[in-house]
Amino acid sequence: MDFTSDNTCGAHPKILEAIVAANSGAVPSYGEDPFSIKAAEKLTAVFEHEAAIFLVATGTAANALALGALCPPWGAVFCQENAHVSEDECGAPEMFTAGAKIVGIRGFAGKIAAADLKATLASFPSGPVKQVQPAVLSLSQLTEAGTAYTCEEIAELSSIAHQAGLKVHMDGARFANALVSQNLSPAAMSWQAGIDVLSLGATKNGALACEAVIFFDPALAQAFGFQRKRAGHTISKGRFLGAQMCAYLDGGLWLDLAQIANGHAARLAAEFAKVPGVRLPWAACANEIFAIIPRALDETLKAAGARYYDWSLRDFPENKNPPVENEVFIRLVTSFETTAADIERFIGVVRK
Amino acid sequence: MDFTSDNTCGAHPKILEAIVAANSGAVPSYGEDPFSIKAAEKLTAVFEHEAAIFLVATGTAANALALGALCPPWGAVFCQENAHVSEDECGAPEMFTAGAKIVGIRGFAGKIAAADLKATLASFPSGPVKQVQPAVLSLSQLTEAGTAYTCEEIAELSSIAHQAGLKVHMDGARFANALVSQNLSPAAMSWQAGIDVLSLGATKNGALACEAVIFFDPALAQAFGFQRKRAGHTISKGRFLGAQMCAYLDGGLWLDLAQIANGHAARLAAEFAKVPGVRLPWAACANEIFAIIPRALDETLKAAGARYYDWSLRDFPENKNPPVENEVFIRLVTSFETTAADIERFIGVVRK
Amino acid sequence: MDFTSDNTCGAHPKILEAIVAANSGAVPSYGEDPFSIKAAEKLTAVFEHEAAIFLVATGTAANALALGALCPPWGAVFCQENAHVSEDECGAPEMFTAGAKIVGIRGFAGKIAAADLKATLASFPSGPVKQVQPAVLSLSQLTEAGTAYTCEEIAELSSIAHQAGLKVHMDGARFANALVSQNLSPAAMSWQAGIDVLSLGATKNGALACEAVIFFDPALAQAFGFQRKRAGHTISKGRFLGAQMCAYLDGGLWLDLAQIANGHAARLAAEFAKVPGVRLPWAACANEIFAIIPRALDETLKAAGARYYDWSLRDFPENKNPPVENEVFIRLVTSFETTAADIERFIGVVRK
Amino acid sequence: MDFTSDNTCGAHPKILEAIVAANSGAVPSYGEDPFSIKAAEKLTAVFEHEAAIFLVATGTAANALALGALCPPWGAVFCQENAHVSEDECGAPEMFTAGAKIVGIRGFAGKIAAADLKATLASFPSGPVKQVQPAVLSLSQLTEAGTAYTCEEIAELSSIAHQAGLKVHMDGARFANALVSQNLSPAAMSWQAGIDVLSLGATKNGALACEAVIFFDPALAQAFGFQRKRAGHTISKGRFLGAQMCAYLDGGLWLDLAQIANGHAARLAAEFAKVPGVRLPWAACANEIFAIIPRALDETLKAAGARYYDWSLRDFPENKNPPVENEVFIRLVTSFETTAADIERFIGVVRK
Numbered sequence A, B, C, D: 001m002d003f004t005s006d007n008t009c010g011a012h013p014k015i016l017e018a019i020v021a022a023n024s025g026a027v028p029s030y031g032e033d034p035f036s037i038k039a040a041e042k043l044t045a046v047f048e049h050e051a052a053i054f055l056v057a058t059g060t061a062a063n064a065l066a067l068g069a070l071c072p073p074w075g076a077v078f079c080q081e082n083a084h085v086s087e088d089e090c091g092a093p094e095m096f097t098a099g100a101k102i103v104g105i106r107g108f109a110g111k112i113a114a115a116d117l118k119a120t121l122a123s124f125p126s127g128p129v130k131q132v133q134p135a136v137l138s139l140s141q142l143t144e145a146g147t148a149y150t151c152e153e154i155a156e157l158s159s160i161a162h163q164a165g166l167k168v169h170m171d172g173a174r175f176a177n178a179l180v181s182q183n184l185s186p187a188a189m190s191w192q193a194g195i196d197v198l199s200l201g202a203t204k205n206g207a208l209a210c211e212a213v214i215f216f217d218p219a220l221a222q223a224f225g226f227q228r229k230r231a232g233h234t235i236s237k238g239r240f241l242g243a244q245m246c247a248y249l250d251g252g253l254w255l256d257l258a259q260i261a262n263g264h265a266a267r268l269a270a271e272f273a274k275v276p277g278v279r280l281p282w283a284a285c286a287n288e289i290f291a292i293i294p295r296a297l298d299e300t301l302k303a304a305g306a307r308y309y310d311w312s313l314r315d316f317p318e319n320k321n322p323p324v325e326n327e328v329f330i331r332l333v334t335s336f337e338t339t340a341a342d343i344e345r346f347i348g349v350v351r352k
Helices: A013-021 A035-048 A059-070 A093-098 A112-121 A151-163 A173-180 A225-229 A239-270 A295-303 A340-351 B014-022 B034-047 B059-070 B092-096 B113-120 B152-165 B174-182 B222-231 B239-271 B296-303 B341-349 C014-021 C034-047 C060-071 C090-097 C115-124 C151-161 C175-182 C224-230 C241-271 C295-303 C340-351 D011-021 D032-048 D058-068 D092-096 D114-122 D149-161 D176-183 D226-228 D239-272 D297-303 D338-352
Strands: A050-056 A077-078 A101-105 A133-140 A167-172 A197-201 A209-215 A288-294 A327-333 B052-056 B076-079 B101-105 B131-140 B167-172 B197-201 B213-217 B289-294 B325-332 C052-056 C077-079 C100-106 C133-140 C165-171 C199-201 C212-215 C290-292 C328-333 D053-054 D074-079 D101-105 D133-140 D167-172 D198-202 D211-215 D288-294 D328-333
Touching: A013 A239, A013 B014, A035 A050, A035 A209, A035 A239, A050 A059, A050 A101, A050 A225, A050 A239, A050 B052, A059 A167, A059 A197, A059 A209, A059 A225, A077 A112, A077 B197, A077 C241, A093 A101, A093 A327, A093 B222, A093 C060, A093 C224, A112 A151, A112 B101, A151 A167, A167 A173, A173 A197, A173 A239, A173 B296, A197 A327, A225 B092, A225 B167, A225 D011, A239 A288, A239 A327, A239 A340, A288 A295, A288 C241, A295 A340, B014 B239, B034 B052, B034 D239, B052 B059, B052 B222, B052 B239, B052 D053, B059 B131, B059 B167, B059 B197, B059 B213, B076 B113, B101 B113, B101 C115, B113 B152, B113 B289, B131 B152, B152 B167, B167 B174, B167 C290, B174 B197, B174 B239, B239 B289, B239 B325, B239 B341, B239 C052, B289 B296, B289 C151, B289 D149, B296 B325, B296 B341, B341 C034, C014 C241, C014 D011, C034 C052, C034 C212, C034 C241, C052 C224, C052 C241, C060 C090, C060 C175, C060 C199, C060 C224, C077 D053, C090 D226, C100 C115, C115 C151, C133 C151, C151 C165, C165 C175, C175 C199, C175 C241, C175 D288, C224 D092, C241 C328, C241 C340, C241 D053, C290 C295, C295 C328, C295 C340, D011 D239, D032 D053, D032 D211, D032 D239, D053 D058, D053 D226, D053 D239, D058 D133, D058 D211, D058 D226, D074 D114, D092 D101, D101 D114, D114 D149, D167 D176, D176 D198, D239 D288, D239 D338, D288 D297
Parallel strands: A077 A101, A077 A133, A133 A167, A167 A197, B076 B101, B076 B131, B131 B167, B167 B197, C077 C100, C077 C133, C133 C165, C165 C199, D074 D101, D074 D133, D133 D167, D167 D198
Antiparallel strands: A050 A209, A197 A209, A288 A327, B052 B213, B197 B213, B289 B325, C052 C212, C199 C212, C290 C328, D053 D211, D198 D211, D288 D328
């Protein structure tokens, strides 16, 4: 009953098999190998768009490098105020941009509302020398609250950003979970909705350690090879990143695994809805559930061996119905390794 | 006949097996897992010294993060002028130190001579506000020329550096190859010789992607957790780094693999010595051979399918006997995957 | 009728005289001159505390360098969300800290409330590797809204910050205006209230270009000489900074000039209070007035030649009584050069 | 008899008068004032070329900001190995470029030889991801050894750099001294010889604190306003920089002052040539003299009150005739404030 995160599980066996299979023989290092090249081809096909594609080993690297490619040191990156790039990467975007400002925009359930983005950009014009210059909108999909933007929402936000001269980045650490939750195509949820650069996660959804930075406009990636290298993120035996990504995509494995994780979460959420005293502050749609539960239930669950995180009140400013005394705000995350047995055991405790 | 580098090969099967074995079950992420903890224990035992130990996926990260922990932005890192940290990491040490200066010291065959270090430090005193402040001596073992410092040499250089108030870092990307070439203990070649922080490579010698940063004085590592995280080098499924390092050390695998690579190189070097017109600008001692060969031989070898790099004249300033017309300066690297058949085939071409 | 800012005026004649008087003869460069040494002695006496003192030419430098001395790249600086260091220095604090995060705390009228600081720090604990580490509280005195903290408020906020392990910085660009508005001693409003480092402005209050960074704990300034030099802020003919600061303090000139500026603003504010349709969103106390006025009056004033800035709605989130249609939010700033005639002429237009 | 540097003197009276004259009335701050605009017009006229021009208060800022505008973090700046930007700015260029590498090229008497630049660039090609990318050639005029490049030399070096895709920067801290020593036009010694960006010094030659960064291709300066602001180098009362520069240029004051300084140095050098045991390691041409003198003479001079710096052996690697035992290597600098009496008194001591 480990629901702490989708990175406490291992890698999917097919990913491991691909790593083992890629092991024999000498191939060029530093990403020039056939596996990495193949991975780029597959991603191009899956996303139905030419792209400059780079593989790295961590999500923080995928985000921070992407932002470093889009934002000058005197620039501003706008994101929802609880976004991972703002709160959970120990300042990596600041480091990789050489000191840009990450500007949080308030928003309910992890999302930026179009009106709020407009208001923020209106009050933050390009030009005045005294302030950092608007450069990037970064959207998280899934959001930090486990919710997903619709394509229409992404398109509207991207359009506002583009009109103001910004580039649009998507932190897609849980891109697959968002995708299958809405039954969309990768193209629809990325470049067709205005995304310029996508950090596509694989690690949380079955890979060992693999993420892709996908530039739908390759011109934006002109210096990326140098930026990745000097950040220490050019893996020497790059074949192992390529092999992971190939296996991740092959036969739609990535979508199947996300479906499994999402399904478990839906089951949990449905059950929570029946329990008196349990509230979901916003609807769960993918593999993360945020819930406000009675402290007694929290204690019972933990005593029964359930593991999950208490969540920070800092991440909750817009909620009109916050936890009160004797309530606890928690987050549960499911993964492709979560078992039905885990779920049922957890539900069993809840029902008692 | 691929002798381009020791990172064009795959991972050793035992490393892969360990990865697969580590895959089952939920464990904490971000390096708090039992495998990473075990790896730290094993390294502590192998090095016979308490240490703060951090695993990362690339050698550039291991070096740049270590230097970032030791050198302020207004500091200077001294190294041999051809050192990897100076020439081959696209400015990673500059990025991770937020702009320190990497000062190259001339030296024959990749080594710094004690007299040259003394002279450099004498002309670069601590104090004057106009200049960056001496902070770190970084030694490469193996050096960029494939040579190895003796323990006495390391101890002498470390002592000079310590007396001037510097910390001493070792870039041990090929530490194992240096170790077995001299039949030394890990302790003797590191902290006993004055090394404060060691970047210990495993990738080039059999791992998939794994290096350790070892602080023999844990106090130097106080902020390292934050520094690693904000550089995007804290792997979320950290168990896979831990598993690699454990397998790498278990039963002395790392020493065995280095011995294999070194043995192949010794065989090659011995053969080269017999060929008229072939010169080794300095003696090979581990798994890298630098040679000056007739252009005709170079062409014959390449036509026969041998792969290796022509080396830069920039890396050759102190040689008294440089390549002349119709000569080529080359580097050959062997690895644990090099086969005796490869070597014999290569030698066969050379002999013709 | 120029009320745009207190940096559109020139320097006070006594400051200029001091510059001219300092001109003759050879003296050491880079701040080792007798004038800079004398300035440090005077500041030490005025503040009644030993201190490490450094002169620079701009307020942005004084703030950013101070924060750079107190906050590591993986640290967080907390300030009121409209603070100059957050909004108006084009990312200088981010640059000088090598990428720290400036975290804005909401607050009415430019001030941070103690409860809000406590709540922010409670939700931002030291320790978790994923987030930047709390390092500095930066208070602006005057605030960005022209208000002043009382000593009790400063002491309370400093105490909260110190208990959480933070250092406390004061952006004192208008320190003198705040001081005379409350009739306090420099010591009372700085180190006695818990300030660790003060950026003391002189430029807006009569100097040509001169600010001081005052470390009440000299140990915090150990690397400051290097930090200032590598930022290009060590003036070669440092005597001219020293001479400015000496003249600024001599005979209490700084207090006299601030009194003049404050007096003019008080006169303006009193008059505004009598005009129907004009509101002050918060009380003015020093030399800056923020007012909400009818658009018609705004047009009349500008037509009559009055100059001042419309202020950003971004800087107004906590106001319960924001400007509505046909209202304009403006800022007026007075200086030591403002004349009674200017004020009366302006008031004359307002009264019509 | 102070010959330590040309920044131990004060400002020229005409510069001070201009500052005083600029003091009255309200003008826009941050460089939008009429004085700064006038200064830019005058510089444009003097250099006979359109340009984007920015005034700052220190030479380190002028150099580091210029390099920051030309060189990405993953770039290399090439300069003579003793250049001020490499050795004497405490890492400012590294800070302002966010970590670029400053690559020193050996050369006699402070100059880079064309053949050495070609060889360096040949061994440092654009492209390889593992190394920083060639971006800028920075030439010092005067050089750090007090020598001056001819226009032909500058043009040849610039042409080599441009062919390799680099931009060319000139550190003109003593531009005026170099100019009058060769009786050249400002245009001839800058853009006509291939200089893209010039850091034009005024401080050492009579200003209080004023330097200009002159982009002969304004497109290179697109972000410079932001870069200057975030470095804290946008002076709020910018009129005082503008007024200094106007006075510096008016009536050719800058050339007259440089002529005075150079003349004094020529007199000194001519006298030194007559003294047995005194050698000039290279010919002096402007206002700096480097000499090797007997220790006994050094002691006599210092006893008589002469002040000058012993120079570092580090700055002397290419000299074939270095100081031997009982010899001292010294630097003497003259300025517009040096008097004939000083010179004659010094010579009197030498002759004894």
